[in-house]
Amino acid sequence: MAQGRCLCGALAYELDGPFSAMIHCHCSICRKHHGTGFATFVVGPVAGFRWTSGEDKLVRYRSSHSAVRAFCSVCGSAGPWPMPERGIAAAPSAGFDGDLGIKPRATSLSAPRRPGTTLPTA
16 A cells, blocks of 8 residues: 655545556646646556545646646645546655555657656656
């Protein structure tokens, strides 16, 4: 079981594997939301997702017709977002401590990379 939290600790959650993916996304919305050249997410089964504290501190923002951004209302850190309709939960990989046992295997191809951005390889 992987334990995650936001920068200030107000959001705390657990996500049990098996993890199905770790994805680098470099779309313009992820870049703006995370303040970097790309964002890295881990995906697992929604049945393995649990809030341990702070669900009431999570804010959701509909950033497009097909996506919602979740973040902590206290510190602004990107947060997890369970998607029961798809059977998955996604969370920023940086919110977890330790090795998740999975390496990035995919890159979102929804938008061109920002010039000069090099994505790490597995």
